[in-house]
Amino acid sequence: MIHVAAAVIDDGEGNIFLAKRPDDKHQGGLWEFPGGKVEQGESSEVALARELDEEIGIKVNQVEPLIQIPYHYSDKSVFLDVFRVTGFSGEAWGKEGQEVRWVPLNELDSYPFPAANKPILNAVLLPDKLLITKVYNSLSECISGTEGAINNFSLSWFMLRQKQLSEEEYVQWVRGMREVSPLNSKRLMLSCSVGLANSLKADALHLTSQRLMEMSGREEFSGRFLGASCHTQEELNKAQLMQCDYATLSPINPTKSHPDTPALGWEAASSIIAHAALPVFLLGGMNQNDLIQAKSIGAQGIAAINAWCS
DSSP, rough: OEEEEEEEEEEESSSSEEEEETTTTTTTOEEEEOEOOOOOOOOHHHHHHHHHHEEEEEEEEEEEEEEEEEOOOOOOOOEEEEEEEEEEEEEETTSOOOOEEEEEEEGGGGGOGGGGGHHHHHHHSSSEEEOOOOOSHHHHHHHHHHEEEEEHHTTEEEEOOOOTOHHHHHHHHHHHHHHHHHHSEEEEHHHHHHHHHHHOOOEEEEEHHHHHHOOOOOOGGOOEEEEEEESSHHHHHHHHHHOOEEEEEESSSOOOTTSOOOOOOHHHHHHHTTOSSOOEEEESSOOGGHHHHHTTTTTEEEEESTTOOO
């Protein structure tokens, strides 16, 4: 596989730096996150700093790992080692004559990327903390508890998972959550059937592992973000086959809710993530302090209920 180091560069104002591939190169004419080939004997970080200096004229001061992506085109295979550049000096420009631009986060979806870059795009747009609602007795309690968690822990995405509700009740709760002004600015992710999510015009849906395994194609869901609960390598492979935008992997640690379910542990989670071509959230016994460790093994971040819901 061709080892490539790539960079997600943020200007600190919510804009991401993109470069356009020359028409005569592989995947020419498409936009990409800048970077280049890792030479023999180089570390990914050293290669990234060299490539960004050569291509766009910046000196990298600080990076953090974002995602690693093995991807197979029909004519070549690449391994993308992607970093978020959190500090640099100089002004980025197209030193090699390539077209470049700073793009607002909310406009990234309108740019055509090589297929291998799609997981990077998702990793950029997804949060690093995903709130899952605990079981509530009423809609008002759910709204209050969700608002409190979002405000206390600076959360931007939340999943409405309420397995105790009938389909009709779930619809009413979704509509109720959508009517609450403070929650309108956050991303509401549904946890229900694909058909119900489509009828509610959801732009984000999280599938149970059973629903994932029953799915026959990504086109079944009409929204933007599709995720799935995974507990095994087989389920994660299915999530990738269905072109899911992310997956949760659980349980990492023992949990009170599923005491008889063996925990995967951090080492196994790291091994599974290393072969995943999509962002992965770690779930199960997670707390706020686990976020740094989760990112250090290549995870997108953590998903949790009790860590944030009081």
